[in-house]
Amino acid sequence: MTQVYPAIFHPNDDGSITVTFPDLECTTEGNSVAHAIFMARDALAIYLDTAAMVEQPIEQPSALEAVAVDGSEYVTLIDADPAVYERKRNAQAVKRTISLPAWMDEKASAEGLSLSKVMQEALSERLGIPDR
DSSP states (O other): OOEEEEEEEEEOTTSOEEEEETTTTEEEEESSHHHHHHHHHHHHHHHHHHHHHTTOOOOOOOOGGGOOOOTTOEEEEEEEOHHHHHHHHHHSOOOOOOOOOHHHHHHHHHHTOOHHHHHHHHHHHHHTOOOO
């Protein structure tokens, strides 16, 4: 589910922009406004996904007009979908050790088969997971 939080953009002397989320312990930086927005969305999604994963309570977002800024700072809303990171995390490969007879390993090698691919196909079929 997409969530929206206010973010404070602070232009730095070197042209970069630091982004902080006043409701969260979350900070990032970009080398342009577009890059800072991209990095802010990414950081927010990772923060929210991680907090959910470790069951850390998440502060509700402040109203945009309630966020105070100084001098050249400005505030805008940033949206992020933490489910994107959950899907990426769940899609990461996991190393497993399997045992099979030597003759079977030799035959699979001679056929040029990828044992990882064969195992994924067999498990998908066995677990009733449709092709992706």
